[in-house]
Amino acid sequence: MRNSFTKIALFIITGVIISACNAIKRVPDGKNLLTKNTIIVNEKAVNNEDAFNQLYQKPNGKLLGYRLRLNLYNLANLNPDSTFQAKFDQNPGRYERMSKILSAKQVDRLGQSFLYSGINDFFKNTGEPPVIIDTTKINKSMLRLKSYYFNEGFFDVETDYAIDSTGVKKAKVDYKITTGSPYLIDSVRTTIYTPVLDSLLKTTRRQSFLVPGQQYKTTDFEEEKNRITTYFRNHGAYNFQSNYITFDIDTIDKGKKIDINLIISNYTYQDGDSTQTHPFKLYKISDVQVYTDYSPAYAKAAIKDSTNYNGVTLYSYEKLKYRPRAITDAIFINKGDYFADNNTILTSRYLNNLKIFNYPSIQYEVDKRDPTQHSLIAKIYLTPRKKFSFGTSLDFTHSNIQDFGIGMSLSQTIRNVFNGAETLQISARGNIGASKDFANPKNVFFNANEFGVDLSLNFPRILFPVKTEKIIPKSMIPSTSLSGGFSKQNNIGLDKENFTSTFTYNWTPKRNQTARLDLFNAQYVRNLNPDNYFNVYTSSYESLNDIAQFYNTDPANVDTDGNLIINSGTTNFTNEVLSNQTALSPNDKDYQTVESIEERRIRLSENDFILATNFTFTKTTKRNLQDNNFYVIKAKIESAGTLLSLFSKAANLKKNDNGNYEIFNLEYSEYIKTEFDYIKHWDFSRENVVAIRSFFGIAIPFGNADYIPFSRSYYSGGSNDNRAWQPYALGPGSTNAKNDFNEANMKIALSGEYRFKVLGDFKGAIFVDAGNIWNIADNVIDSEARFDNLKDLKEIAVGTGYGFRYDLSFFVIRLDLGFKLYNPANESGKRWFKDFNLGKSVLNFGINYPF
Structure with a gap:
């Protein structure tokens, strides 16, 4: 009341x-x-x-x-x-x-x-x-x-x-x-004063935006001018511009129909005080010249070194520091080809992507050696960046692991390492953070830390024993990256060491598409303090301790207060239960709880070795940062351990007592994983935007493993997920997140958000999130945590709420207040609106938009 x-x-x-x-x-x-x-x-x-x-x-x-x-x-x-x-x-x-x-x-x-x-x-x-x-x-x-x-x-x-x-x-x-009735196009004819352009246009007339019978629209005329200009300039018409195209529109005595005459004039240029007019020429490239170390100071200096490779002449004011192929692979302007804007743009993009030059300058001049004056010399001016550059950064972070963190990194970049436009980057990083979820016996604010060293070597080409040009042409701007890293972290209380190594291919099939293939992605996770498990995962300890109050028979397992001693007491009591040395039998619920706790402890505290191959494809229609009408599709598939299993079988290696193969005395992970992510934004003007996101991911263990490593599993809740729950606090299934850091190997996430302007850079949002995580085809035995059939979709949690954002241009500060609409952890019939109140709301802090 x-x-x-x-x-x-x-x-x-x-x-x-x-x-x-x-x-x-x-x-x-x-x-x-x-x-x-x-x-x-x-x-x-x-x-x-x-x-x-x-x-x-x-x-x-x-x-x-x-x-x-x-x-x-x-x-x-x-x-x-x-x-x-x-x-x-x-x-x-x-x-x-x-x-x-x-x-x-x-x-x-x-x-x-x-x-x-x-x-x-x-x-x-x-x-x-x-x-x-x-x-x-x-x-x-x-x-x-x-x-x-x-x-x-x-x-x-x-x-x-x-x-x-x-x-x-x-x-x-x-x-x-x-309005009255619209005018329709009755006929389209052309008057082209340059015969060679007339012939060119006839080959592409089917793509015209001006079609007899369709309604007149001014935008179609602009589109047609742009189409023709682009086509001509990609087929040799170097001097052609859109202003040479005009339209004569006749509506006299035509009723509601119009006749169009598309007129393309001859080339006009100023010669002294007189204006000259000539038919357009189609130019071919007679020479490609690249100045590899250009600067204004060298403008009148003499060339000291030069070479010719694949029809490209490379010049240097000092000694040439690059392998010729490293430069010529980035050149799409070929000797003997017609002039084409597309080749100019592609060359500029590729050279810029090498990251060893400032933005290139590409210029053309008429080759005076050609008596017909139909040839162009392409001159490409490259200004090298410094070979060595040092960088530092200071970051304030928020994540699902840390409520607040301060990070600092130092990096050294070395360009053109092997004279093939390679880039080597060596970096060191450190982070200290605070989290209320960690074991914190000393009650200090910064109770989490991490430091690491990373090395990355990038090659602007595909490194492979055989040629890949027919599969991945250089127009896709391919690259190869080798990286390795080491980090040591005290983030979840087990003091992990993490070793990583990758061999990656990247390319862009089309302008707004990216593809990435990790030929191998290796990770070794070593837990330095696994005996600290029950100090971190306190929910598991409390459940185990409650059972021990009734079934423990060994006084050495408990302290003076009757609680299990970590780690000796918890280990001994668990072994006694699972070896049937207590009054519990395998059919008892408490026995199954102990079994589940032990299964999870082993999974989260033992060392992991992962050798995976994965492929990721991303497509977006986003044009720039201001574009709010776009979509993003991202798909990924990953396979881990398969090559190791093939090798183990071929080498006839022996299996351990668990029936699994080992590498370096460690059972390696084996699974197949796939993910699909879709984001769509609609811009309704005046900064009113509707955004949706859908995500599905699943990882199935097989062969040498019956579970997914913690680093490759999924969680739910948090500032970028279902915002009515804290990170790791939703699921799996209907279990009411009874464990600490709840995770599983299948995830569904759906989100919708309406964003609007409030005052200036202060903006608001109303959102709805849905989703959950489940265990499927692994060794988890808890039925409430498993996904067994489509009926388990009724365990999808639903949250809603509102948020505020402040746009600082370079990033957005975000606060979201989430309320539970549908909580699958509640008993059936009491899931809707039972937790929809301020007392059970969740306040999430985030940087930038969630999707």
């Missing part, structure tokens, strides 16, 4: 505050606040975003239906200086009294303080003035609407408007458009 009364009171108070904000406070008499625009086309209201963008006046923005910025502006005192001075004009003695307490100068400055001036400036700057209906702007809007529909093919469009009152000093504007 008390909660209901509080909610009702809060609702009433909020309503009073909102009602007290007078939206028309600053609307002059005889004027109206614009509340809505309506565009009515042929007597039917439309919701065409492009049409609405033609309007000069739009209503004040709303946040969930409330004009927040308008009301903030109305709170401001527009003349705070006059108001401050009026206080003393009305009460002259007040100024004298205040001057005795403060100085006269301080009293005068008080009018510029935040209390009088600053807060009003804040309301004015963050708020939004009322949009007052202006007939002059309405008329301008109608002209723009008329032009918009004219460009859509409606040449006889008529416009009008009406202003309708919606309340005191409030009104809406109805824009009334009568």
Whole structure:
């Protein structure tokens, strides 16, 4: 009853505050606040975003239906200086009294303080003035609407408007458009003054944007100009520009049809005081020259070294420091080919991707040695970066392992290591962090740390015994990377050492696609302090200790308080249970709990060796950082241990007592894993964005393993996942996250988010998250944690909430408050809305958007 009364009171108070904000406070008499625009086309209201963008006046923005910025502006005192001075004009003695307490100068400055001036400036700057209906702007809007529909093919469009009152000093504007029927293209012919261009165009006429029978649209003419220009410039027409293309449109006595004459003029250039006109030429490349160490200081210097390789001449002002192939592999401008913009762009991209030069300069000049003047010399100027560069970075981090962390890294980059444009990077990193989830007997703030050393060597080509050009051509900008690393961390209490090594191929099949093949990805994880397991995974210890209170028979296993001793007592009691030395039998639930605890302890505390091969493909339509209308698809497949098993069988190696092969006295992991990730954003203008994400991942152990290593398993919950749960606190299945750091080998995640602008760079979001993790085809015996059939999909958890973001341009600070809508850990029939309250909400802090 008390909660209901509080909610009702809060609702009433909020309503009073909102009602007290007078939206028309600053609307002059005889004027109206614009509340809505309506565009009515042929007597039917439309919701065409492009049409609405033609309007000069739009209503004040709303946040969930409330004009927040308008009301903030109305709170401001527009003349705070006059108001401050009026206080003393009305009460002259007040100024004298205040001057005795403060100085006269301080009293005068008080009018510029935040209390009088600053807060009003804040309301004015963050708020939004009322949009007052202006007939002059309405008329301008109608002209723009008329032009918009004219460009859509409606040449006889008529416009009008009406202003309708919606309340005191409030009104809406109805824009009334009568388009008539559209004009259609009847015929398209061409007048091309350069015969060679006429022949070129005939080969690509089927791709034309101007097709008889389709509706006239101005954008189609621009698209056609761009298409023709691009095609010509990729087939030798070096001097061609889009301004040489014009259109003659005839509508006389044609009814609602038009005839189009596409005109392409001859090449025009200035020769002294006269203008010359000649047919266009198609140029071929007669020579490719690369200046490998260019700088302005060398502009007039003599060339000291040169060589010719694969039709490319390499020049150097000093001794040539590069293997010729390292440079020529990046050149797509070939001697004897026609000039092509695409080859210029591809060459520039590839050279820039080498990361040993500043952005290249590519220039063309007519070859005067050719008497026909149909040849070009391509000159490529490369400015090398410094061979050695040193870098440092300081980062403040937040992750699912650390609530707060400070990281620092040092790196040394060495370019052109073997004179083949290779790049070597050596880096060292360190991190200290704080986490409330770790075992922290000394109660120190920074209770987690990590340091590591990494080495990476990159080759701008595919390193393989046989040629791969036919499979992965150099136009895909391939590269090979070898890396290795070592790190030591005290992050989850077992003091891990991590050794990694990879051999990776990268390439870009198309402009917005990337492919990565890890030919081998090796990882060795060594737990330095496995005896600390039950100090970290306290939930497991508490469950085991509760059972020991009833079934332990060995006094040496417990301390003076009767609790199991870590590690000797927990180990002995577990062995006694599983060897049937207690009153528990395998059919007892407590026996199965002990068995499950021991299975998980072994899995999470023993050392892991993983030798995997994986392939990842990513495709995105995102054009830049400001693009909010795109999708991303990412797919990955990984196989681990298969090659080791084939080798072990071929070498006839013996299996251990568990029936598994060992490498370096360690059972290696064997599994197949696949993941699929899809992200889609829709931009509804004015910074209103809807974003969704779906993820599915599964890892199946087989052969030499019956479980997935912790480093390759999945978790659920956290700032980038289901935000109504803490990291590792959801699942598996309906188990109510009874363990610490809950993980499993299958995951489903679905998220949707509506993002909107609140004030300036301060933005908000409403979100819904769904998903869970399960164990499947591994050695977990708990039925509540396993995925056995499609009925287990009812264990998908659902959370919702709202969040706030502050955009700092280079990154976004994010706070999300999540509420549990559907909790599969509750008993059936009590899963919906039972945990939907503030007391069980979860506040997540994150950097940048979750997806």
